[in-house]
Amino acid sequence: MNIKTPTNARKEFYELLKQVNDSHEPVFISGSKSENNAVIIGQKDWNSIQETLFLESTGTMDKVREREKDSSGYSDIDALDWDNI
Template structure:
């Protein structure tokens, strides 16, 4: 993750926005006071992070994921043919 100071970020705002979106990587914007530092990330990355947090906070979904992991680890896998929508 790259870091840039506030003054440089402000001068090249458009370039840094493009960098964050093109690389899908957050950018740290530093200030004189470390507690004022911020992290800039793309909307897509933010949405993905929020979705992950929602899934992780849902006990039902997490149990389904854990059950899937247990099945894979126990080699209880089943191979299924894909349905070809063109060949009803």
């Protein structure tokens, strides 16, 4: 886990931006008070998190997990009700 103080993060900001995008590992900024803490992540990772939250909130991931448990291992793609997934 990469933890930086705000002062060090400020000094290394550009390098931290490259690092989080290259490694896909977040950088934690630890302030003197917990309400001053933050996390830096890359844009692609943020987009991925947002997509996952959306799919969970709409119930789509529940459908995916149901299909993964389907013992037949086969889904007729044409039979899917795409408007209600």
